[in-house]
Amino acid sequence: MTSTPKDRDAAWAALVEVLGCPPWAAVPQYATAAGRRAAHDVIDDGISAWTRDKAAADVERLLAAAGLPAGGVQRSSDLARDPQYRHRRFYRHLDHPEVGVVPYAGHQFQIRGHDHGPRTP
Secondary structure, eight states, X not given: OOOOHHHHHHHHHHHHHHTTOOGGGGOGGGGSHHHHHHTHHHHHHHHHHHHTXXXXXXXXXXXXXXXXXXXOOOOHHHHHHOHHHHHTXXXXXXXXXXXXXXXEEOOXXXXXXXXXXXXXX
């Protein structure tokens, strides 16, 4: 699904609200995607400054609450603790003959009534 310019402009307005309407974001040219693209370094710097003292999970929650698609970047060790991955039993801990018990990644989808594996190390 592609977004329309109107969708992108609405997302920008929602982001500015989440950011607390900082003065740097009030530049009239930023109301359009072309204006934002032309100033991407300034916008990146402003967003970076806003996120600097926040936990990724807090930023994700704030953006998602505003209807903006958001997800924190995770390391593989983070994914092993991710509540949704755990709920869906994404990792299977299998006993490998050479290295012992190892978490193996499953499939990104589930089919009801089917063991989505992996089944062997």
